[in-house]
Amino acid sequence: MPVDPEHISEDRHTVTLRALAGMSLELCRDLQQRALNAESPEDAVRLATAFHRVSRGLRQTLALELKLVRYKDEVAEKAKAAVALAEARATAEAETREIAVDQRRDGVWTRVGDCFWSEHEGADWNLPRRRDRQARPPAARRPYVGQARGLPRR
Secondary structure, three states: OOOOHHHOOOOHHHHHHHHHHHHHHHHHHHHHHHHHOOOOHHHHHHHHHHHHHHHHHHHHHHHHHHHHHHHHHHHHHHHHHHHHHHHHHHHHHHHHHHHHHHHHHHHHHHHHHHHHHHHHHHHOOOOOOOHHHHHOOHHHOOOOHHHHHOOOOO
16 A cells, blocks of 8 residues: 655554555455355345444444544644744743843933933033024923023023
8 A cells, every 4th residue: 555755753542544445345345246146145245244343344444544533633733823922922022122222212211311411401502502402302491491581582
């Protein structure tokens, strides 16, 4: 009985069931042929009963082989699903970590960014006004402090 190339790495249970099915099939064919060619009705009945019993065993062997193949496929699918789930979890954790880092970076810039701009403003108080000062981020602009004291804007 030829073996399919995709089933080369089968375990001994599958190989044994396949061999048993092949032998049972040969025996069923032989019994069926002998029952059809029987000379007496008693021989035909006896051979037909034997054919029935052997063919029932063949059906059970094929059903067991199919059940074993389905079980192996199910185990393989569960293993693939477990690997896919682990990969999805790792990806989600990496994305979550990346989002947390981005949020933390934005929070730090929101809190500390004004300090950088304020110190920069203090260092150039005597320089002429430039138009690019308006290009700063809106969160970095501070209200004019002298306004509270009644001082005019420059």
